[in-house]
Amino acid sequence: MIVWRAYSNDDVELSDHNGCKTKKEAIELCRKDREYVMEESSDESDLGFTYHIAKVRETKNLIEFLEEIELHFH
Numbered sequence: 001m002i003v004w005r006a007y008s009n010d011d012v013e014l015s016d017h018n019g020c021k022t023k024k025e026a027i028e029l030c031r032k033d034r035e036y037v038m039e040e041s042s043d044e045s046d047l048g049f050t051y052h053i054a055k056v057r058e059t060k061n062l063i064e065f066l067e068e069i070e071l072h073f074h
Contacts (some may be wrong), residue, residue: 002058003020004053005020006030008033027053034049034073054066
């Protein structure tokens, strides 16, 4: 099965155990997390969080990263 996974900072996964069906869905998870961080921070910054997504092939015995994309929000 191929899924997309969303991550912040040092590989903290934002997607649930099923992953995301689409790249767009994974990006949206990162965007929503960043918005939340900015709302909660005292200076309304993203606190330097970094975000990336990964296209992953998962089988019972193997997890293979097919593509990784670092996201830059402005």
